[in-house]
Amino acid sequence: MALDFKPIDSLYEGLVALIPAMFANATPVLAKGRRPIDCGLKFIDGRRLLGDGKTWEGLIAGLAAGAIVGVLLAMILGEPQAAIIGVLSSVGALVGDIIASFIKRRAGLERGAPAPVLDQLNFYIGAITILYIAGFTITLTIFIALAIISGIAHITANIVAYKLKLKNVPW
Numbered sequence: 001m002a003l004d005f006k007p008i009d010s011l012y013e014g015l016v017a018l019i020p021a022m023f024a025n026a027t028p029v030l031a032k033g034r035r036p037i038d039c040g041l042k043f044i045d046g047r048r049l050l051g052d053g054k055t056w057e058g059l060i061a062g063l064a065a066g067a068i069v070g071v072l073l074a075m076i077l078g079e080p081q082a083a084i085i086g087v088l089s090s091v092g093a094l095v096g097d098i099i100a101s102f103i104k105r106r107a108g109l110e111r112g113a114p115a116p117v118l119d120q121l122n123f124y125i126g127a128i129t130i131l132y133i134a135g136f137t138i139t140l141t142i143f144i145a146l147a148i149i150s151g152i153a154h155i156t157a158n159i160v161a162y163k164l165k166l167k168n169v170p171w
């Protein structure tokens with residue numbers, strides 16, 4: 001059965017779009033990156049543009065992971081569009097995470113400081129926004145369902161990463 005992603009109006013289609021973004025979001029912490037994307041630059045407020053928590057290594061590892069998962073899903077489902085959607089949602093997830101760090105620094109929050117909701121849903125909002133711009137709109141019901149799944153998955157993944165000593169804080 002061919003999936004029709006225009007619009008994304010079933011949980012199945014939604015998950016095909018979301019899963020690559022989840023991998024893109026969860027992988028950067030494994031990369032142990034050391035090259036900050038902002039190159040150490042400061043904004044006009046004297047604070048870091050993004051901070052040391054957003055690195056090139058993390059970005060590239062996240063993009064690669066998301067793209068690979070998207071392509072694998074496309075192959076497993078026999079649905080070429082899933083690859084395009086996976087790459088788009090992965091890019092969106094990482095851009096969303098970077099924008100969230102920019103916002104956190106402007107709010108005076110140090111790297112790693114918790115920002116409830118923003119920390120959990122930045123990747124999801126980024127992914128859905130890029131898909132939306134590319135013409136893959138989503139129904140409100142599926143949007144809310146995926147937001148809940150994203151929040152739970154993010155919280156669970158970060159607790160696991162903390163227990164495995166991959167992260168210093170459980171958020």
Ligand code: CTP
Pocket residue numbers: 028029030031032033050051052053054055056057058059097100101104110111112113171
């Ligand atoms: N990470 C990375 N590159 C990215 C995103 C994340 O290297 N593009 C790594 C960093 O080691 C980061 C960790 O993954 O510390 C956890 O990511 P996140 O919680 O998003 O970053 P924070 O350290 O909390 O930084 P911020 O306050 O800016 O969100």
Ligand code: MG
Pocket residue numbers: 112113119171
């Ligand atoms: Mg964090």
